[in-house]
Amino acid sequence: MFFHDFLEEAAQKNALLTINPYTKLILGLGSIVLVLFSPNFIVPLILVITFSVITVLLAKINLKFYLKLLCVPGSFAVLSVLAIILISGGKEELWSYDLLSIFPLSITIESLQKGLLVFFRVIGGMCALFFISLTTPMTDLFGVMKKFKIPELFIDLSMIIYRFIFIFMGKAHQVHHAQLMRLGYSKPKEAIHSFSMLFGSIFITSWDAGEHFINAMDCRCYNGKFAKMVQYNPVEKKSLSLVLIYLIGIIILIIMTTNYNL
Amino acid sequence: MDTLIRIQNLSYAYSYSPPAIQQINLEIKKGEKIALVGSNGAGKSTLLLTLNGMIKPDKGQIFFHGKPVTYDRTSLRTIRQKVGFVFQDPDVQIIAPTVWQDVAFGPVNLDYSDEKVNEVVQNALRNVGLEGFERRPPYHLSGGEKKRVAIAGVLAMDPDILILDEPTSMLDPAGSEDIMDLLDELNHQGKTIIISTHDVELAYPWANRIILMEKGRIIASGTPDEAFSDKELVRRARLKTPILLELCQELINRGIKSPMTFPRTALDIIRIIENEHHGSIRLFDEGYGTIHVGDVDQLSGVQVTEILAETICDTVGVMGSKAKICARQWGITPDISYAVIDKCILQAMNGRTSAILTTGGMAVRVFERVTMFNQTNNRSIPVRSLTDTSNSKPEAD
Numbered sequence: 001m002f003f004h005d006f007l008e009e010a011a012q013k014n015a016l017l018t019i020n021p022y023t024k025l026i027l028g029l030g031s032i033v034l035v036l037f038s039p040n041f042i043v044p045l046i047l048v049i050t051f052s053v054i055t056v057l058l059a060k061i062n063l064k065f066y067l068k069l070l071c072v073p074g075s076f077a078v079l080s081v082l083a084i085i086l087i088s089g090g091k092e093e094l095w096s097y098d099l100l101s102i103f104p105l106s107i108t109i110e111s112l113q114k115g116l117l118v119f120f121r122v123i124g125g126m127c128a129l130f131f132i133s134l135t136t137p138m139t140d141l142f143g144v145m146k147k148f149k150i151p152e153l154f155i156d157l158s159m160i161i162y163r164f165i166f167i168f169m170g171k172a173h174q175v176h177h178a179q180l181m182r183l184g185y186s187k188p189k190e191a192i193h194s195f196s197m198l199f200g201s202i203f204i205t206s207w208d209a210g211e212h213f214i215n216a217m218d219c220r221c222y223n224g225k226f227a228k229m230v231q232y233n234p235v236e237k238k239s240l241s242l243v244l245i246y247l248i249g250i251i252i253l254i255i256m257t258t259n260y261n262l
Numbered sequence: 263m264d265t266l267i268r269i270q271n272l273s274y275a276y277s278y279s280p281p282a283i284q285q286i287n288l289e290i291k292k293g294e295k296i297a298l299v300g301s302n303g304a305g306k307s308t309l310l311l312t313l314n315g316m317i318k319p320d321k322g323q324i325f326f327h328g329k330p331v332t333y334d335r336t337s338l339r340t341i342r343q344k345v346g347f348v349f350q351d352p353d354v355q356i357i358a359p360t361v362w363q364d365v366a367f368g369p370v371n372l373d374y375s376d377e378k379v380n381e382v383v384q385n386a387l388r389n390v391g392l393e394g395f396e397r398r399p400p401y402h403l404s405g406g407e408k409k410r411v412a413i414a415g416v417l418a419m420d421p422d423i424l425i426l427d428e429p430t431s432m433l434d435p436a437g438s439e440d441i442m443d444l445l446d447e448l449n450h451q452g453k454t455i456i457i458s459t460h461d462v463e464l465a466y467p468w469a470n471r472i473i474l475m476e477k478g479r480i481i482a483s484g485t486p487d488e489a490f491s492d493k494e495l496v497r498r499a500r501l502k503t504p505i506l507l508e509l510c511q512e513l514i515n516r517g518i519k520s521p522m523t524f525p526r527t528a529l530d531i532i533r534i535i536e537n538e539h540h541g542s543i544r545l546f547d548e549g550y551g552t553i554h555v556g557d558v559d560q561l562s563g564v565q566v567t568e569i570l571a572e573t574i575c576d577t578v579g580v581m582g583s584k585a586k587i588c589a590r591q592w593g594i595t596p597d598i599s600y601a602v603i604d605k606c607i608l609q610a611m612n613g614r615t616s617a618i619l620t621t622g623g624m625a626v627r628v629f630e631r632v633t634m635f636n637q638t639n640n641r642s643i644p645v646r647s648l649t650d651t652s653n654s655k656p657e658a659d
Contacts, residue, residue: 008399009402012398012399012402137399138359139359139360139363139397139399142359159358159359159363160357162359163356163357163358163359166399166401167353170401209354212354213354213357215316215354216349216354216355216356216357217357217367218316218342219314219316219342219347219349219355220342220367220368220371220415220416220419221339221342221343221368221371221372221419222367222371223339223371223372223373224371225370225371226358226363226367226370227358227362227363227364227366227367227369227370227379228363229360229362229363229396229397
């Protein structure tokens with residue numbers, strides 16, 4: 001039930017952990033922006049392939065886990081793209097069907113093109129996003145946030161939230177197990193009752209944890225400051241130039257494929 | 263010795279509860295190793311929390327360096343910096359998403375400069391043997407490692423007194439021994455250490471003062487054998503007599519001459535029996551085994567491995583956090599990592615050779631300890647330094 005630290009755990013153990021986070025962010029964010037500029041599905045498709053290769057082969061993320069992750073946005077994308085293909089109109093009709101004679105469904109070349117573009121844009125963007133989250137642990141991003149002058153309050157809060165997520169997930173896991181062991185979810189009514197109890201106990205735990213947190217900070221002379229780590233491994237010229245070459249290549253591809261039609 | 267903390271007539275009750283501690287009088291001196299021992303709910307944690315101002319007592323006063331503690335913001339900051347508190351549950355204490363950030367929390371809030379923060383964090387992590395863990399998130403660490411992070415977070419603020427609430431309650435026996443060894447090392451560096459525990463076997467050999475608590479009151483305070491010798495007190499505090507002490511008392515009951523001091527370790531017991539026996543119980547023809555002492559600062563991994571292979575040591579002991587890290591890096595598995603000197607002397611008395619890997623200051627301690635043992639017991643256990651094997655002269659006769 002609780003897959004809490006999978007993403008973060010993978011990120012902490014990935015093979016690209018030592019690469020400077022800025023390099024990884026330039027690659028990921030740059031590609032997301034370029035995906036939005038792409039006129040048809042070819043560039044996003046290439047992004048999907050290259051990012052999957054980078055994530056699985058270079059960052060050594062488990063393939064099965066990666067595919068499982070992609071299923072989440074994938075299922076959303078498939079459903080919405082189906083709707084786009086069937087509903088939006090066009091000139092060259094390939095297939096049509098009159099549903100209950102008031103709701104015409106048709107597939108046209110144009111709608112197919114639009115559907116493919118949206119689908120690969122979504123997946124391409126998600127691949128780039130997964131690349132960032134699977135190779136750059138949250139703890140590295142806090143330092144980046146500080147460098148970009150994001151308000152301290154916001155960073156401190158997100159650090160506390162980040163720390164608490166794991167405490168709560170651990171607690172929820174324990175309570176859930178304790179309930180399972182005493183057959184807490186064996187009947188539907190029982191399950192609803194147990195589930196509400198689980199959340200009740202997490203609420204109390206969070207209250208308690210907050211209290212402990214303040215105590216722990218006071219014990220160490222809390223004065224409104226949180227230490228942040230801003231030192232990273234230096235930017236490697238080789239990896240940075242590879243990233244830039246890749247991005248430039250994508251830009252050239254976009255320009256070249258502007259006039260391509262299905 | 264300087265008195266660091268003096269407590270006078272202290273009482274405190276949580277709301278709607280009977281008093282958690284009452285009429286506590288206590289003096290804590292510099293360099294002491296104090297174990298606060300009592301059953302669950304005896305008021306140990308409450309007493310400890312008053313020491314760094316986390317709890318404001320209802321009655322009584324606390325003096326820190328002779329001055330009464332006040333509870334305004336600035337004085338609380340000073341006292342909390344000087345009296346470091348390590349919680350029982352490290353998950354409660356570790357607040358930051360990485361080890362480095364957590365250890366740096368205190369120094370940053372003390373307004374240290376960036377360089378100084380870096381320096382003290384590095385030192386603290388080295389002290390507890392967690393170098394290289396800076397970027398690790400705490401939820402990935404083992405119980406013992408988390409405990410070390412918590413201790414490092416407090417050490418980074420350079421406290422005079424280190425208070426640990428139940429330091430070993432969540433650790434496996436080997437992890438507990440590691441932490442106790444670390445506390446010994448810190449005490450040797452000049453920190454006063456107070457722990458609370460209900461593990462008498464742990465407190466008895468480690469502490470140099472035991473404070474027994476029962477229902478919020480101190481019922482005894484003294485050296486470990488004084489505190490634990492009184493069976494009535496031990497029963498009242500809902501504890502048990504340490505097994506070594508019990509053994510010694512049973513030996514005395516059976517007519518073995520009562521020793522000057524009560525035994526604290528297995529070595530002491532052996533000595534008592536040997537005294538009765540007028541000499542060694544059994545000594546091999548080769549005589550005593552040699553204790554080799556290696557300084558990891560002056561030796562490389564290859565050298566140590568070679569020397570260990572040459573000298574054919576029966577046991578290898580590792581003392582101190584730094585030496586433990588080195589041993590791990592060099593692929594040496596230590597046989598002993600706690601109470602190393604005593605155990606090696608025991609081995610030597612049994613005709614077995616041993617090697618102790620440690621760092622500069624503590625290497626000197628090994629020589630002192632063994633020389634003292636030789637003098638007081640008329641023994642001649644040889645100690646040799648591995649660092650200057652060229653002249654290989656015996657350091658002790």
